[in-house]
Every structure is written in C-alpha cells, then in structure tokens.
Amino acid sequence: MTRHHPDSLSLMEYSAGNLSEPHALCIRLHLDQCPHCRSRVDTLNSLGAVMMDQQPKVTVSDNSFDQLMARIDAAPADASPVAKTPRMSPLQKLLGQDINDLPWKRQLGDVSVLDISEKFPGQSERVVLQKLVAGGKAPAHTHRGNETTIVLQGAFADQKGVFNQWDFVVLNEQDEHKPVAVGCEDCITLSVLSAPLKLTGTFTRLLNPFMR
C-alpha cells in the first residue's frame, strides 16, 4: 500500500498535460498502483472538461465533418475499433528487460546507477535509475534542484520515514538524508532531476539522489 502520494498541484499539471515526459512517467507509474490518486486525477480530468466547455467555441470549417467521415470510410483499417488488450507496463516497455538485469554501473559502496536520460530525447531533465543493495546504506547527502523519485522495487528508509514500492517522493536542497535499503530486496528507484542548465560535466554524479 503506497502511503506517499504526489501532491494535488502535480496531479493537476499531469491532468492538464503540462508535465515533462519523465515526470509524467513517474506519476503514471504511481497511478497504476494507486486507486486513490486515480480517483483524484479523474476529478481533475473532469475539471479540464468543464473548463473546455466554459471557454469560447470556434466554428469548424463547413466540410470538416464530411472530411472526417470520408476518412473513416476510406481507411477502415485506420478507423477500426481499438481492441481492449492488456498493455505492457510503460516501464517494461521503456527498459525492455527486467529491472534487476540492467547494465547497472556500480558507483560507490552499495549504490549503483543507470542514466536513462537518452530515452527521453528533447527533455531537459536527467532521468536516473538507482539501486541500493538490500540492507545497504547510501552516504549522507543533499540534493540540487527538485528531485522527483518513485520507488520501483523494495523500500528505503530515512529520517522522514519508510518509502515502499510505488511511493512518491520529492526532495530539494533542504533535504539532507541518509537512505538505507530496508527489506530483503534491492531498492530500485527512478528519479527525475530538474537540472539548472548551467551545471555540466560531473553533473550526473553530483545530482545522484542517493549520494554525491
């Protein structure tokens, strides 16, 4: 059972479709596992529908509907109903393999990382997977900028509490912590680091949420 949820403002930005792709992925992964937040997003989507209804309307061109029907008639394959098939988890699709078998790069002590930013071309954030071995400790560290993290496997604990699978955490400069992987599984997290553009070079290491 997840206990740490995204806040309402983030869910609103998600509902409005304004989040960057990596941030949307974090929210989406949480939503898949959290009926409570799904219900909040449903309400926010309704807010979007009501806003759209209350704004001005713009007449479409005269032949717009005819064009639409012509398209439907001309390309039955294109316009055929979509099947209700179970979709692969977005994470599985993105990584293409089990999360434990990824080419992890051991960084220091109990921490391994894998930068997957290149999966999100055109996005300014860095997207990093981190693994803390079961029972392992990360050195005390702070964070630069805002870091949005979702726990994908296992759990970690710091002075603020225990963060279990699918829990959602946002950390910033003020948050110094010393996470420990609890439970018998390696703790794997996905973090999105909103990066000030002036930082370059050693930046990935500096922004690693588990350590720097």
Add this chain to the structure above:
Amino acid sequence: MMTVISSTHATVKERPVTTLDQQPAKAEGRKDPWGVLLEKVGKHQDRAAYHALFEHFAPQLKYYAISNGMASHAEELVQEVFISIWRRSCLYDWRKAAASTWIFTIARNQRIDMLRKMQRTSAEMAVETEDLWQIPGDNEDEPVTSLHRLMSERRIRESLSQLPEEQITVIAKVYMEHKSHQMVADELQIPLGTVKSRVRLALNKLKVILQDQNV
C-alpha cells in the same frame, strides 16, 4: 510537496454502483446525454449520434487547440480527436467517466501526441503518449464508482461558478494554455507561491484535495 495520507483512505466509503443489468431504469437516469450518444457510436457505429457529438464538441476542441498555440493545426487536432473517439468509443464506459471528461482526456493526449511527433521521429519515441497519459477506464478492471464521478463533474460546474475570477484565470491558463504554474506566475507577474495558493484554494473548493485532508 509530498502529501502523506494514511492507509485508511482505502476504506473511504464509495457507494457501490449496481450494474446496468440489475437496475436498467435507475441506471439510465444517471447517464449524461453525451454518454448515451457515445455508447451508440461504440455499439452501432451510429453516425447520427457521432454527428451530434461532433456538433457539440468540435468547436470546443478547436478553441482548445488554438488556445494551446496550435492555431495552424487546430482543424487537424479536431479531426484526430474525432478519429480517436470513433475508434475508442467501443471502450467507453459511462459508469467510469462522463463523456466530456473522456473526450477531454483524448484531446489532451492527442495534443501531446501531435506535439511530440512534430518534434521528433516516431523511431525516437521509446514511450508512447498513452503510456504516459492514460485514458481513464480504458484498461482498468476496478470497481466502478460512477455516481461519484458523474456527480463530481456536476459539482465542479457548480463550485466553479462560485470561485473568484483570479482563481479561474489561473486554472484556465493551466488547462487551456498548456502553462505550468511557473509560466502562469511569470505571465501574470505574481509570485509562484501566489499562483500555487490560488490553485490550492480552488482545488480545495472543488474538493479535489478533500481526501488529502479528511483521512
């Protein structure tokens, strides 16, 4: 930024909703008229129903596209949304979302999708738009809480009319102009904190964050 909610929220009482088969008359009474039309499209490819939906929603969608800075692609967005409505209508379940909510999410996804495709080749898209922004009810087999959802749209409409203009302005910019809270703050030349507190006040009134506080 983080909202901590005790696990008791799972027990929040939601009135169980009976299925259509059990109480057809009662259930029919709760359908919104657009949902009825959408079902006709889904079940029978009913073109008259589809046309009625087009007449009502296409002008909204066109404005949505224009206000989102896609003026030169506005007609295209309307077309794409309606193709998607035609194809997906068989998946629409009126008990899971009001028709207008469902159409809004399709429009939002289509807008994101068009922008993504303009910016890069599809080969580069490791994740599809719908992996990131889901359409409610599409692949969910969870208990239906339709009364709650249909009510919430009516409730939002009513509450919205009582909100001060400054709060509605901020929400409209977020939803209709694709602006982040930071961009709204820059445009209105007010602090980010003010934007956030206006949104929070509005969401509070709209009961979006009700559950955060009550459990």
